[in-house]
Amino acid sequence: MITPEKPLLAEIISISQDTSDTKTFEVGFVDKKLQKKFSFMPGQFMMISVFGFGEFPISISSSPYKTNSIKFTIVNVGNVTNAMHKLKKGEQIGLRGPFGTGFPLQKFRKKNILFVSGGCGLAPLRSAIYAVQEKKSEFGKISVLFGCKTPENVLFNEDMNQWQKENFNVLSTVDYPNKNWKGNTGVVTGLFKQVNFSPENTIVMICGPSVMIHFSLIELRKKGFRNEQMFASLERLMQCGVGYCSHCNIGNKYSCIDGPVFNAKDLEKLPVKEN
Amino acid sequence: MSVKKVKVGFFSLTCCEGCEFAVFDLEEKLLKAFDYLEIVESRVLMEKIKPEAVRLDISFVEGSVISKHDLDKLHYIRKKTDFLVALGACAAIAGINGIRNALPEGVQERMKQKAIIPVKEKAFSLSAFVKVDYILNGCSVNELEFLDFLNRVLHGVIPRLEEVPVCFECKLNGNACLLLKGIPCLGPVTYAGCDALCPGQNAQCIGCRGFTKDANFKSLDNLLKEMGIGKKERFNLFTYFNPLPKELRDLRGGSE
Amino acid sequence: MNYILKKEDFPKFLELLKKKFGKVIVPAKNETGATCFQSYSGQELFLESRTDFSAKEFFRPAKEKMFSFKKKSSSFEVKSEHDNTKKVLFGIRPCGTHALSTLDELFIKFLGEDNFYSDKRKNTIIIALQCNEACENGFCTSMGTSQASGHDLLFIERGHDFFVRAETKQGTDLLDPTLFKHTSDAEPSSKIECKNELDIEGLGENLYANFNHSVWKEESERCLSCTSCTQSCPTCYCYTSNDEFVFGSGTESERFRVLDSCQLQRFTKVSGNHVFRPSREGRLRQFVLHKFSYYKKYHGMHLCVGCGRCITACPVKISLVDIANKIQKHPLEFQKHSLEAKK
Numbered sequence: 085m086i087t088p089e090k091p092l093l094a095e096i097i098s099i100s101q102d103t104s105d106t107k108t109f110e111v112g113f114v115d116k117k118l119q120k121k122f123s124f125m126p127g128q129f130m131m132i133s134v135f136g137f138g139e140f141p142i143s144i145s146s147s148p149y150k151t152n153s154i155k156f157t158i159v160n161v162g163n164v165t166n167a168m169h170k171l172k173k174g175e176q177i178g179l180r181g182p183f184g185t186g187f188p189l190q191k192f193r194k195k196n197i198l199f200v201s202g203g204c205g206l207a208p209l210r211s212a213i214y215a216v217q218e219k220k221s222e223f224g225k226i227s228v229l230f231g232c233k234t235p236e237n238v239l240f241n242e243d244m245n246q247w248q249k250e251n252f253n254v255l256s257t258v259d260y261p262n263k264n265w266k267g268n269t270g271v272v273t274g275l276f277k278q279v280n281f282s283p284e285n286t287i288v289m290i291c292g293p294s295v296m297i298h299f300s301l302i303e304l305r306k307k308g309f310r311n312e313q314m315f316a317s318l319e320r321l322m323q324c325g326v327g328y329c330s331h332c333n334i335g336n337k338y339s340c341i342d343g344p345v346f347n348a349k350d351l352e353k354l355p356v357k358e359n
Numbered sequence: 360m361s362v363k364k365v366k367v368g369f370f371s372l373t374c375c376e377g378c379e380f381a382v383f384d385l386e387e388k389l390l391k392a393f394d395y396l397e398i399v400e401s402r403v404l405m406e407k408i409k410p411e412a413v414r415l416d417i418s419f420v421e422g423s424v425i426s427k428h429d430l431d432k433l434h435y436i437r438k439k440t441d442f443l444v445a446l447g448a449c450a451a452i453a454g455i456n457g458i459r460n461a462l463p464e465g466v467q468e469r470m471k472q473k474a475i476i477p478v479k480e481k482a483f484s485l486s487a488f489v490k491v492d493y494i495l496n497g498c499s500v501n502e503l504e505f506l507d508f509l510n511r512v513l514h515g516v517i518p519r520l521e522e523v524p525v526c527f528e529c530k531l532n533g534n535a536c537l538l539l540k541g542i543p544c545l546g547p548v549t550y551a552g553c554d555a556l557c558p559g560q561n562a563q564c565i566g567c568r569g570f571t572k573d574a575n576f577k578s579l580d581n582l583l584k585e586m587g588i589g590k591k592e593r594f595n596l597f598t599y600f601n602p603l604p605k606e607l608r609d610l611r612g613g614s615e
Numbered sequence: 616m617n618y619i620l621k622k623e624d625f626p627k628f629l630e631l632l633k634k635k636f637g638k639v640i641v642p643a644k645n646e647t648g649a650t651c652f653q654s655y656s657g658q659e660l661f662l663e664s665r666t667d668f669s670a671k672e673f674f675r676p677a678k679e680k681m682f683s684f685k686k687k688s689s690s691f692e693v694k695s696e697h698d699n700t701k702k703v704l705f706g707i708r709p710c711g712t713h714a715l716s717t718l719d720e721l722f723i724k725f726l727g728e729d730n731f732y733s734d735k736r737k738n739t740i741i742i743a744l745q746c747n748e749a750c751e752n753g754f755c756t757s758m759g760t761s762q763a764s765g766h767d768l769l770f771i772e773r774g775h776d777f778f779v780r781a782e783t784k785q786g787t788d789l790l791d792p793t794l795f796k797h798t799s800d801a802e803p804s805s806k807i808e809c810k811n812e813l814d815i816e817g818l819g820e821n822l823y824a825n826f827n828h829s830v831w832k833e834e835s836e837r838c839l840s841c842t843s844c845t846q847s848c849p850t851c852y853c854y855t856s857n858d859e860f861v862f863g864s865g866t867e868s869e870r871f872r873v874l875d876s877c878q879l880q881r882f883t884k885v886s887g888n889h890v891f892r893p894s895r896e897g898r899l900r901q902f903v904l905h906k907f908s909y910y911k912k913y914h915g916m917h918l919c920v921g922c923g924r925c926i927t928a929c930p931v932k933i934s935l936v937d938i939a940n941k942i943q944k945h946p947l948e949f950q951k952h953s954l955e956a957k958k
Binding site for chain 1: 684727870882
């Protein structure tokens with residue numbers, strides 16, 4: 085007898101404020117044995133319960149090589165995430181998962197990697213970037229593109245500096261710059277011209293709002309990228325995580341079990357913008 | 360839960376004050392809530408109210424705005440309230456007061472002239488003048504929905520109004536469909552939350568909880584027409600509580 | 616083994632079951648005139664045809680408590696609900712038995728047993744009742760669900776008797792020898808002919824290939840999104856989980872599974888109020904495709920047993936059989952209208 089929807093207790097170990105509406109929570113299962121056994125693929129998501137308020141799906145934003153704890157980067161957008169933001173260190177939440185598909189990094193060895201992210205879409209990608217960083221020698225050139233609304237929304241500044249030090253090509257852009265902003269302005273697809281490696285032998289991983297994913301794929305195809313090289317993580321309302329509740333049904337796929345990471349070839353066939 | 364009590368006020372504009380009564384019908388259940396809330400103003404509940412400049416966490420306002428007096432009072436309430444809730448059909452959609460809005464213009468004008476107090480040209484819902492943070496609809500409000508709302512708000516959850524029609528709850532309760540029996544019913548276009556009270560008693564839904572944004576008026580009107588319901592009757596049914604939907608403009612005036 | 620029960624002894628049988636199990640569920644009329652399954656307490660049974668509402672309430676209730684959470688200083692206690700009430704369900708039609716096998720596929724075989732469903736399933740003895748006539752909108756003969764399966768006992772009406780076929784041991788155990796007599800009679804033939812016919816040849820693939828067929832828009836234009844179809848359906852299981860605080864406790868909350876409907880916009884609403892499937896066209900298509908295409912892809916069977924309840928319940932007479940047949944007869948040429956071509 086199983087209860088796939090039973091949340092397991094976890095404790096908040098630390099909290100960091102990333103931007104005005106975004107916090108990263110470091111959590112660990114209360115049952116230490118469980119934490120020890122825990123492993124995941126970058127791109128996979130978990131369900132967090134804030135007891136009494138509900139559950140929400142969230143991608144893991146920490147490294148798959150550091151599983152003593154798990155990190156989630158959470159934007160305060162609704163009632164449940166708002167309740168999450170009010171929690172303090174030491175308080176308990178419920179965790180289920182990890183669920184869904186991740187980025188199949190082991191298949192990307194020896195390739196150049198291009199990460200394209202928009203807004204909080206950098207969070208699930210950060211996990212993949214950490215993984216690539218950990219095994220840097222196994223990959224080719226690495227580029228991280230990031231776009232968001234304003235300079236205040238820029239996530240993970242420290243990480244970006246670190247990635248720059250590792251010789252990753254890190255480029256960011258904002259829609260609405262302020263006086264101090266020295267980076268690019270405009271949409272993230274505008275950064276593609278600054279990435280100077282050829283489509284051959286390159287893998288693209290995308291995460292962000294669906295409009296951004298849509299236009300990124302179009303632009304990249306124009307540049308000669310084939311569908312097989314591109315992977316995107318889709319946002320849908322995942323609720324049970326195990327294919328029971330049908331909320332995340334999109335075309336003939338479920339984003340909780342077939343996704344959230346899809347190959348662009350699959351994505352092309354799915355009615356992503358179902359009228 | 361925190362000990363600091365939530366300050367609440369009940370206010371009535373032009374209405375029968377029935378919604379406030381419906382809420383106080385909760386009796387012990389409401390008393391339990393008094394552990395967490397403090398009623399600062401309520402004409403029905405309190406012997407004597409000293410109108411204070413006290414800030415209110417939540418105001419429940421029932422009734423429509425039909426006069427300048429109502430409007431001034433509404434602005435006053437809004438100014439001192441953090442979270443304003445329209446309580447009942449009159450406040451949410453002008454309700455019974457709004458029946459006159461659908462009358463022919465000549466009649467409306469005469470009514471205005473003959474009124475004992477100076478009234479506005481129409482009866483208005485609260486949202487016509489101020490920001491309304493949440494709507495508890497119905498004539499009268501469903502007290503259990505009110506309780507559920509309180510329960511959520513006291514825990515810091517802001518409820519969302521969902522686009523769910525009365526039919527959803529009606530079917531959950533296993534009721535026979537009135538439309539299939541040939542009885543005109545506004546269930547498919549009206550917000551749920553009443554536990555399908557009327558259809559469950561074989562009485563047609565008359566839309567007291569307001570029309571959903573997702574409503575398919577054209578199709579329902581067609582269906583009623585096929586059932587042999589005349590144009591005037593359909594007009595009266597659709598405008599019983601609600602303003603006539605744009606899609607059904609043709610129903611205004613004249614016979615079939 | 617086959618038995619005979621005299622119809623006059625039938626109420627005695629129900630009383631016996633009630634005594635033994637406490638809860639017997641039977642088809643009957645409710646106070647609004649709709650037929651549904653309810654607990655037996657001597658009321659008049661409805662045995663003419665299948666009920667307006669299915670028996671899913673007893674396996675996938677409209678609101679089902681899953682967990683209760685209790686805060687104890689800084690930690691929480693999570694308790695899982697179990698439902699171990701034994702009961703007997705009498706009068707479910709062959710289509711209904713197939714509906715349960717269809718749900719078993721997801722909630723028992725897909726991941727392992729989902730205890731909320733399997734508890735109820737295991738603790739319910741099923742007595743099916745054969746149909747002697749086709750019902751109004753049914754198309755079970757097309758779906759291959761006109762003969763019961765997975766039940767414990769099968770009752771077939773025959774003049775003044777019920778002909779009873781025992782399928783399982785727990786079914787046979789119910790047959791009190793004072794009421795049930797062995798028979799060597801041949802089983803009465805129970806072949807029915809449905810007026811409604813659905814061509815299920817390659818249906819799932821074909822419907823999905825016709826994602827952009829004009830029939831979706833045409834049919835959905837009169838859809839009221841009232842959810843009568845999904846709620847009267849014996850296999851529509853989609854749900855939403857909700858947390859609620861126990862009123863006035865401050866430290867206790869509960870999580871519920873609440874039956875939801877793909878016909879509502881809220882079904883695909885995420886925070887920030889974005890709705891992924893806003894149009895009526897898309898929602899109606901989701902209902903039909905989930906039944907014939909998606910479920911088949913994942914679980915190898917249609918999520919439809921041909922009971923025709925959704926057609927009967929629809930106030931504006933939208934029929935999924937008509938929609939499916941229209942596409943089967945006049946599909947759009949794949950090349951011209953496939954999703955690739957749309958872009």
